[in-house]
Amino acid sequence: MSDMSNSQFERTPPHDIEAERSVLGGMMLSKDALADVLEMLDAQDFYRPAHATIFTTILDLFGAGQPADAITVAAELQRQGKLEQIGGRAVLHDLVSAVPTAANASYYAQIVHDQAVLRRLVETGTRIAQLGYTTDGGDVAELLNLAQSEVYAMSDTKTTNDYASLYEIIPGLVEELELNSARDGQLAGLATGFHDLDKVLLGLRPNQMIIVAARPGMGKTTLAMDFCRHIAIKDGKPVAFFSLEMNRNELAMRMLAAESEVWLSKLIAGELEQRDWERISRTLERVASAPLYVDDSPNLTMMEIRSKARRMRQQQKIELIVIDYLQLLTSGGRSPESRQQEVSEFSRSIKLLAKELEIPIIAIAQLNRETERRDSKKPQVSDLRESGSLEQDADVVILINRPKDRDEMGALPPAQIIVGKNRSGPTADDIELEFQGSLTRFANYAAAEDY
Secondary structure, three states: OOOOOOHHHHOOOOOOHHHHHHHHHHHHHOHHHHHHHHOOOOHHHOOOHHHHHHHHHHHHHHHOOOOOOHHHHHHHHHHHOOOOOOOOHHHHHHHHHOOOOOOOHHHHHHHHHHHHHHHHHHHHHHHHHHHHHOOOOOOHHHHHHHHHHHHHHHHOOOOOOOOOOHHHHHHHHHHHHHHHHHOOOOOOOEOOOOHHHHHHHOOEOOOOEEEEEEOOOOOHHHHHHHHHHHHHHHOOOOEEEEEOOOOHHHHHHHHHHHHHOOOHHHHHHOOOOHHHHHHHHHHHHHHHOOOEEEEOOOOOEHHHHHHHHHHHHHHOOOOEEEEEOHHHOEOOOOOOOOHHHHHHHHHHHHHHHHHHHOOOEEEEEEEOOHHHHOOOOOOOHHHEOOOOHHHHHOOEEEEEEOOOOOOOOOOOOOEEEEEEEEOOOOOEEEEEEEEEHHHOEEEOOOOOOOO
16 A cells, blocks of 8 residues: 555545536526536535535525525525635625526536546545455455445436336336226327327327427418417416517417407507407407416527426426427537537437426427428428437427418318327328418318317
């Protein structure tokens, strides 16, 4: 032991003080960043004890439903008699002022986490080395077992046993089968309002990532809004709509037009007749009381959507999320290697969020230009723009085709709704809906049975 280099014991353990400062500053700047960081770090992941104390205080305030900014954190530390231990109020204000944006908090949190793992690796290696030097003729197999236990314990302090044996899974599966049998023809998920589509999908189901895709102007947002109208207004179930393209007033105007059956152009121009006002007055309260929550924040990042969605799931009990649209999402301050890689990351994040919240998430997406170059304009799943991972991650892909050529009577042909992928059921390319552009909605054909 004495022959080992003294320099080995003089090294500073792995750490990144600036990353720790950036994490804490971001947490005090943004509640959304705070929620993401809390999933990645524990207090013991911080190298500086003062930083661990600040982190714990932020965590306590957040858990109590209180704001966690520099002022409230300072007040709480003062109450606990720990403010001077961390360096005073100036330290907290320096942490916040040193961070221009909270968008990269999770990136810095990953650095802090990785450095903490490296420190645990060093500590574990030291303990294993001590085991080797103190065998004293002991059982080598037992020492190996102890060494392996040290490594497993070190690997990730936030990891839990999320696996289960079939013996544990089967009882829940039997219960699910019994519930399915007792539905007596009812849908397994949320009804879209379009009976032919629901027959194929059996509703929008928990954990599903659903892509609604089409070329520009085909009615992607309109179809997704129709789903929301039926679920929130007709069925009274809470829905969150993240709009990166239209503002909340535009969306509300479209919903009012679809529900009141007053042309959108008349609503925008203000050219309303008495009967229009009567229709609006009959509809307004029903629309206003619907549990539909619209977030039209500019430059939304996937991190922000995750944090807001978790909060709305907890507070508003939302049962569906819509993101309009996928290719407008940004990564915040981080620069990805390529746009394709960025969209792939968004796609994976959405799928994981659907599983975490146990609700369906609809992501609206653009199709690439290949459709327009083909003789047949009928879209295909392979036309999804910028990422093949969209097709891979999605449980359901719904495509819209709306032919523009009118028939002999001057009528537009029906819109084709194509289920290009359905992980748990059949696909379909023969679902027909009527597109009512003036009312910004799709509709079941009148000839169809009542839904």
